[in-house]
Amino acid sequence: MPVWNAAWREGALAELAARDWDLIVIGGGISGAGILREAARRGWTCLLLEQRDFAWGTSSRSSKMVHGGLRYIAKGQFKLTRDSVRERQRLLQEAPGLVDPLSFVMAHYQGQFPGPKVFGGLLALYDALAGKRNHLYYPLQALRYLAPGLKQDGLLGGTRFFDAVTDDARLVMRVLGEARGDGGEALNGVKVIELLRDNGRVVGLLGEDSESGRRFSFRSRVVVQATGAWADKLRATASEHVRPLRGSHLLLPAWRLPVAHAFSFMHGADRRPVFVFPWEGATVVGTTDLDHSEPLDQEARISSAEADYLLAACAQQFPAAAITARDVLSTWAGVRPVVSDGSVGRKPSDETREHALWLEPGCVTLAGGKLTTFRLLALEVLRACAGMLDRALDDQAAATFPACPPAAMPSLSPAQQRRLAGRYGRELPRLLALLDEVGSKRVAGSDTLWVELAWAAQNELVLHLDDLLLRRTRLGLLLAEGAKAELPQIRALCQARLGWSDQRWASEERDYLELWRRCYSLQVET
Structure with a gap:
C-alpha cells in the first residue's frame, strides 16, 4: 500500500478533493471504517473523512468488549442478540490476537x-x-x-x-487498513462544514483541514454520515434524535x-x-x-x-x-x-440500543449501533446507498480480515506473534522489517513493542502526540502519568519519523500532558 503519513496527507488533500467519488463517509470510528471497508471491497471509489483522529470518539473509549449483548435478551431484542453473537464468532475466528x-x-x-x-x-x-x-x-x-x-x-x-x-482503537485501524488495501482512502483532521446540495440532493461536502485551515469541496454521488453522537449536526430536525x-x-x-x-x-x-x-x-x-x-x-x-x-x-x-x-x-x-x-423521564439505561438509518436524496445517516455488529451495519448502509447509485448489493459473506500468509518472527514469543498478526494483518511484513532496526523490546513492561511506535509514526497518519499515545498505542492509558517517564525515549525514536522540529515536539508534548491531566487522569486531593 502507498505511504500513509502526514507528509502524504499534505500533498494528497487537494488531489483527493479533485476526484469524483461514488461514496464519501463522514466519521472515522468503527462504523465509518466498516462502511469504507465494505465499499472498497466492491470496487466503489470511496473516501473517509474524520474531523479529529481515527477512533477519537466512542471507538477508542468503549468498554472494549465484543459481545452478544446478553442484556438485550432480557429486553426481548432477540435479533440484535443473534446478530451480535454471530458477528462475535466471526471476529474471534478472523482476528485472533486483536x-x-x-x-x-x-x-x-x-x-x-x-x-x-x-x-x-x-x-x-x-x-x-x-x-x-x-x-x-x-x-x-x-x-x-x-x-x-x-x-x-x-x-x-x-x-x-x-x-x-478487543483493543477498540486498533480494531478501527485494522479495518481501515483492509479498506485501504482494497483501494479506499481515509483522511483524519478534516472537519465537514456543510453538505453541498443541488436541487435538494446532496452532491458532496465542504471540508476544512484542521492543520492548515484550508477548505476543500468534495464531490460524491452519495454521502454517508457515520458520526456517532454528532449525527444530528448536519441533518434536518426529525422526530428521532441522538x-x-x-x-x-x-x-x-x-x-x-x-x-x-x-x-x-x-x-x-x-x-x-x-x-x-x-x-x-x-x-x-x-x-x-x-x-x-x-x-x-x-x-x-x-x-x-x-x-x-x-x-x-x-x-x-x-x-x-x-x-x-x-x-x-x-x-x-x-x-x-x-x-x-425524546420521551421525557426515560432513564439512560432504559433507552434501546437499536440503530436507525435516516435517508434524504444523496445522503444516508447512521445513528446508534454497536461495536460488535459494525459489518452488518455497514451492509445495511450500503444497501441504502446502492439504491441511490442504481447498483445491486448483496452480503458476499467475505471475511472482514482475510487470512494473511504466516510471517517469520523468531525474535518474538508465540503470544507476541499472535498479537502483532491480529493488530496489523496485511501490514505485518512491513512492520517486521523494522524489527532489525528497532528491536523487539517492550515499552516499560507493557505488551506494546517499541517497533509499534516506530511503525505508527511512519505509517499510520499520526498528526499529534495524543494520536500516537492514546489511539495508535494505548501507552497513555497503561503507563503512569500518561507515559511521561518514557517520553524522552519515545521522542528519540519517533520525532524524526514524524518530521517534527524540536519546537513542534515540545509543543506537542506540552499539549499532550495537559490533555492527559485534564481528561484521562483522576484528580486526587492531597
Missing part, C-alpha cells in the same frame, strides 16, 4: 437477582443463538478457587460464560486488583450492571451511563461522581482490595450515540 475470548463470571448472592436458575436460563438462550454451549455453574467452593477476593457475605456460587475483548450518553471507566494496575476473568455484577446503588475485567495487562472498572450535556467537540472526561460510583463498585465486590482513587492509573470517558424518541 479479538480474543474473555471469560466472564456472574456471582450469585442470597436474595439478589438474577439467581443461578434465571441467569442460567438466559445463558441457555444466549448459547442457542450462538450455536454452542458456553456456560457453566460453579458452586461456592469452586468459585472461591476460581475467583478469590470476591465479597463473601451471602455468596451462593457463580456462573461462568464467555464473550470477547441522545448522547456518557460511559466512564477507571484503569487500575493489575497488581492492585488482579483478576483472571471479567466479573459482572449489579451495582448496589442503582442495580445497573458493572464490570471489572483484565485488559492489556491492567484492570478496567466500568461503566457508567448518564446524559452527557457538555459540548461534543470537547474531550469527554469522567466526573467526580462517576469516579466515586466506580470506586464504590470495587469496594462492594472486592472489599479486601481496598481500592482508592490513588490506585487509578488513568480514566477514559466515551459518549454513546443512542437513538431516542
Whole structure:
C-alpha cells in the first residue's frame, strides 16, 4: 500500500478533493471504517473523512468488549442478540490476537437477582443463538478457587460464560487498513462544514483541514454520515434524535486488583450492571451511563461522581482490595450515540440500543449501533446507498480480515506473534522489517513493542502526540502519568519519523500532558 503519513496527507488533500467519488463517509470510528471497508471491497471509489483522529470518539473509549449483548435478551431484542453473537464468532475466528475470548463470571448472592436458575436460563438462550454451549455453574467452593477476593457475605456460587475483548482503537485501524488495501482512502483532521446540495440532493461536502485551515469541496454521488453522537449536526430536525450518553471507566494496575476473568455484577446503588475485567495487562472498572450535556467537540472526561460510583463498585465486590482513587492509573470517558424518541423521564439505561438509518436524496445517516455488529451495519448502509447509485448489493459473506500468509518472527514469543498478526494483518511484513532496526523490546513492561511506535509514526497518519499515545498505542492509558517517564525515549525514536522540529515536539508534548491531566487522569486531593 502507498505511504500513509502526514507528509502524504499534505500533498494528497487537494488531489483527493479533485476526484469524483461514488461514496464519501463522514466519521472515522468503527462504523465509518466498516462502511469504507465494505465499499472498497466492491470496487466503489470511496473516501473517509474524520474531523479529529481515527477512533477519537466512542471507538477508542468503549468498554472494549465484543459481545452478544446478553442484556438485550432480557429486553426481548432477540435479533440484535443473534446478530451480535454471530458477528462475535466471526471476529474471534478472523482476528485472533486483536479479538480474543474473555471469560466472564456472574456471582450469585442470597436474595439478589438474577439467581443461578434465571441467569442460567438466559445463558441457555444466549448459547442457542450462538450455536454452542458456553456456560457453566460453579458452586461456592469452586468459585472461591476460581475467583478469590470476591465479597463473601451471602455468596451462593457463580456462573461462568464467555464473550470477547478487543483493543477498540486498533480494531478501527485494522479495518481501515483492509479498506485501504482494497483501494479506499481515509483522511483524519478534516472537519465537514456543510453538505453541498443541488436541487435538494446532496452532491458532496465542504471540508476544512484542521492543520492548515484550508477548505476543500468534495464531490460524491452519495454521502454517508457515520458520526456517532454528532449525527444530528448536519441533518434536518426529525422526530428521532441522538441522545448522547456518557460511559466512564477507571484503569487500575493489575497488581492492585488482579483478576483472571471479567466479573459482572449489579451495582448496589442503582442495580445497573458493572464490570471489572483484565485488559492489556491492567484492570478496567466500568461503566457508567448518564446524559452527557457538555459540548461534543470537547474531550469527554469522567466526573467526580462517576469516579466515586466506580470506586464504590470495587469496594462492594472486592472489599479486601481496598481500592482508592490513588490506585487509578488513568480514566477514559466515551459518549454513546443512542437513538431516542425524546420521551421525557426515560432513564439512560432504559433507552434501546437499536440503530436507525435516516435517508434524504444523496445522503444516508447512521445513528446508534454497536461495536460488535459494525459489518452488518455497514451492509445495511450500503444497501441504502446502492439504491441511490442504481447498483445491486448483496452480503458476499467475505471475511472482514482475510487470512494473511504466516510471517517469520523468531525474535518474538508465540503470544507476541499472535498479537502483532491480529493488530496489523496485511501490514505485518512491513512492520517486521523494522524489527532489525528497532528491536523487539517492550515499552516499560507493557505488551506494546517499541517497533509499534516506530511503525505508527511512519505509517499510520499520526498528526499529534495524543494520536500516537492514546489511539495508535494505548501507552497513555497503561503507563503512569500518561507515559511521561518514557517520553524522552519515545521522542528519540519517533520525532524524526514524524518530521517534527524540536519546537513542534515540545509543543506537542506540552499539549499532550495537559490533555492527559485534564481528561484521562483522576484528580486526587492531597
